[in-house]
Amino acid sequence: MEIRIVVGGALIHQGRVLAARRSAPPEVAGRWEFPGGKAEPGESEEQALERELLEELGVRAKALEPLPGSWTVRAGLELRFWAAELLSGEPQPLEDHSELRWLGPGELGEVEWLEHDRDVLPHVARLLARG
Template sequence: MDQASETTTGPRIVVGGALIRDGRVLAARRSAPEAVAGRWEFPGGKAEPGETEAQALERELLEELGVRARALRRLPGAWAVRPGLELRFWAAELLSGEPRALEDHDELRWLGAAELDSVDWIEHDRDVLPHVAGLLADEHDAQSAR
């Protein structure tokens, strides 16, 4: 039941996407709510009832950034955002479009592995950075092998 968006007894799921392109990951600076405005995150949002986590991430990336993306795999870990709300991160690949800050963000940046610490991440997103660095290293190795 790993991909269920909601169960009668479990928390509502929020998905964040480590969107990878050319050995870099997309970071988005929050413009709202005030408590996190100016801090950086991996874009995403709440899964709707009946959606898998992958479907939710793909929909959210389209709504927030105007891009088509494919969710690839869930990254290790889960974080309680608040009671009844659990955050999970996914690796994703960009299929089409150029990301734009359409909702809840005022700036986007593509970061390489050495740049991950160059922005002020929201705590939960900072916790997943070691896994994202691993994704970027895997992407770099794959590009080098081509």
């Protein structure tokens, strides 16, 4: 079975990271995640993340570095996270999200994260701490 990659982006701007509240599907609606989506065939993880952030949030971003770990979402689907920086635009919840919040290092525990996103929080906190 071919494995498809899903990329989630810890989008960082001015010492804070963007959290997005899911509006769908019903089993995850209301919980928070790092936005992203599936890589298309022939697309690198970096390209996929930059495209997904543009589609989902309307912003230009640059993928910086992969964060440690990967998670099997379901058979044939593997989730990986990347740090990214905001280049231009103001994020808007255009697709799949009902709300967005910028969180500083001390605020990461204030939202109810999806399980895999919560697993990567220590790495995100380290990124925010180094500025």
